[in-house]
Amino acid sequence: MGLRKPTRQWRRWHRWLGLLVAVPVLILSVTGVLLNHIDAFGWSNSPLPPMLARWYGAPVPVNLQGRQINGQWYAQTNERLFIGERDAFYCQSPFRGATSPRDLIIVGCGDELLLLNEAGQAIERVGSAFGVPAFSELGTIDGKLALKTPDGLVRFDVDHLISERVDPQSQWQPSTLVPLPSALANQIRSQSVPPSLNWQRLLLDLHAGRVLGFAGQLLMDLAALMLSILAVTGTVIWARSRR
Template identity: 35%
Template sequence: MTHSVRIRMRRWHRSAGALAAIGVLLLVVTGMLLNHAPSLGLDQRPVRADWVLDRYGIQIAAPMGYFVAPFWISVSGGQLYVDANAAGTLDRLRGAVTLEGMIFAGGGDALVVLDGAGHRIDQLDRASLPGAIDAIAASADRVLIETGELWHASDSSLLAWTPSAAPDAVTGARPLPVSLARAVVADARSRQLNWERVLLDLHSGRLLGAWGPWVVDVFALLFALLAVSGFWLWLRSRHRPRA
């Protein structure tokens, strides 16, 4: 091979190496972080950056809620909220009432019990309920729930339910105050994605969209070519006559 070809090969090798360094650095940093993701808590750390959430197309509609003085009770993104504070998971919310200093909120197959400060203290699942909850009300010292077209009243310990007449009034859901709705949506939205998932997608290139994995493949091919060209240049330098 001529001297000019060797010079061009060395120039290409240096230029390609500089470009490949970007990919190497990205893979090394994301790889190291992923290896220690559990200890760093990345699998539990929600993403609050709007541009990242927008990249994933994560959108949550403003929830409706129930005002149980002094709190607003709502559900967003599978989370039960007392004002803007998450209080555990709940798929659906069909009502919320206060009774004897306690708050009862639920829907579907779950009835959640909160204390007067809005802290979750208990939950009744489908096995402890007469059916799926369509509405909740309170009458005297009893919690009432509607299942289908039937109303049921609880005993004082919430262990037994008996058929009951429909309550005089049932409070419907209302839009949350604008500032509160924004805070609830922002928190619920962030809980749909954690930083471990973002790093995994960045490491594989999927964060860049449909072309992302191809970009990573190009870098991998570039690494291979650099290894081959570097080995070839090393061999040529060993066999070159010494001055």
């Protein structure tokens, strides 16, 4: 009879410790199994969904706008110009839009103009050093490139790199940005996720508790310690029950 009371105490402690660490131990177990087979699943280098990437602090855009020219969309995010779903060129923010005078496609990237041919290949990049005035919008007037500057509208000749004022009453056609089609926007967002933010990184952070910061790491450390204690108490209970 003298052994029953201590055994009951061991069982009580064993039960409550098991309940306390059930969730952390479950996370440790599941993430451990997934990490052990992550290459077989093909997840090791698969990028995280944009929503999870934003939770990590990655600058993945929510709203994307662009300009369609000749059936092709031009948009910018994270200092990159996308032509359709293709990450094409460096493009400084803010994105001023795109227009197509003559046989050129001209994209406004910050204070620069990026000149492309109709195939989307870069021809030249010109900025203030080439005489481009500071501008907030670009568009066309009478089929020629026009820029909206603090002093009004100017027509800019990309061949001779000269600008001239135009009549404010001229037929100004600005390059207005509009929301991208949802399918294209989702493809661009997916490409905006940094390669380092993949499923392996998430599983490792879950396994170590890093998703909750230092407190999460302590929680997982405590769970591992409690699991060791449970192994000891379980062994003691088993040994006492056999007497």
